[in-house]
Amino acid sequence: MTENNLGSPRIIVLSGPSGSGKSTIVNRLVEESPVPLLKVISATTRSPRPAELDGVDYYFLTGEEFDRRRDNNELLECAEVFGAGYWYGTLLSELKRANDSEKWALLEIDVEGAMQVVKKFPEAVTFFLKTPSEEEYENRLRLRGTEDEDKIKKRLSTARKELELSGHYENVIINEDLDRAVKEISEILINREAEFNARRI
Ligand code: ADP
Numbered sequence: 001m002t003e004n005n006l007g008s009p010r011i012i013v014l015s016g017p018s019g020s021g022k023s024t025i026v027n028r029l030v031e032e033s034p035v036p037l038l039k040v041i042s043a044t045t046r047s048p049r050p051a052e053l054d055g056v057d058y059y060f061l062t063g064e065e066f067d068r069r070r071d072n073n074e075l076l077e078c079a080e081v082f083g084a085g086y087w088y089g090t091l092l093s094e095l096k097r098a099n100d101s102e103k104w105a106l107l108e109i110d111v112e113g114a115m116q117v118v119k120k121f122p123e124a125v126t127f128f129l130k131t132p133s134e135e136e137y138e139n140r141l142r143l144r145g146t147e148d149e150d151k152i153k154k155r156l157s158t159a160r161k162e163l164e165l166s167g168h169y170e171n172v173i174i175n176e177d178l179d180r181a182v183k184e185i186s187e188i189l190i191n192r193e194a195e196f197n198a199r200r201i
């Protein structure tokens with residue numbers, strides 16, 4: 001499978017620094033999206049966290065398997081996120097899964113991967129999530145309590161670089177009030193779905 005035989009897939013890209021609320025918003029969209037939507041399961045070479053399941057949270061691959069799939073052109077995009085040596089990528093088969101069920105493919109991916117997607121599919125709807133202030137990423141990360149100090153530092157340093165690229169996104173959403181942010185995203189998706197349907201007629 002290549003990008004070319006997927007036609008015009010409907011793609012939503014959601015990025016933002018660690019702690020900006022991506023997972024929270026993805027969960028809300030999966031439950032209450034106003035448009036048909038499928039959360040894409042990414043491939044990664046990092047190990048599963050205690051509650052994570054293969055094929056549910058990620059496809060957990062060895063480094064060799066990930067390289068093999070990339071060399072075989074099975075990935076839409078990929079990046080080594082947080083400079084920690086672990087790779088993450090979107091499998092083209094996931095786009096096909098969304099396309100076959102006539103749903104938008106929701107990709108929660110980093111900025112480097114997002115730029116690769118937009119290059120291939122310029123009509124992808126892109127969202128960059130921000131918190132109301134820079135300190136708030138750190139507050140939320142610490143409150144979440146899933147990373148040790150070293151990982152928090154790496155994520156905050158990545159956040160600064162990511163924020164510099166937010167201008168490349170079509171929509172920048174400030175996740176101050178969660179309901180408000182979900183509503184803003186939903187309204188944009190409703191409009192894009194209407195445009196998509198109008199083109200099909
Ligand atoms: P990310 O996936 O971007 O790293 P999360 O979705 O895990 O971020 O959110 C980081 C933390 O911030 C979580 O504990 C989450 O419950 C909290 N959070 C998300 N959105 C908001 C919000 N609007 N206001 C306050 N806390 C939030």
Ligand code: 5GP
Nearest residue numbers: 042043078079081088089090108109110113
């Ligand atoms: P985690 O906390 O799950 O280890 O890492 C999440 C980070 O990896 C997030 O910043 C997320 O956006 C990014 N990520 C997850 N899946 C993909 C993917 O398929 N491609 C890219 N480029 N980044 C991903």
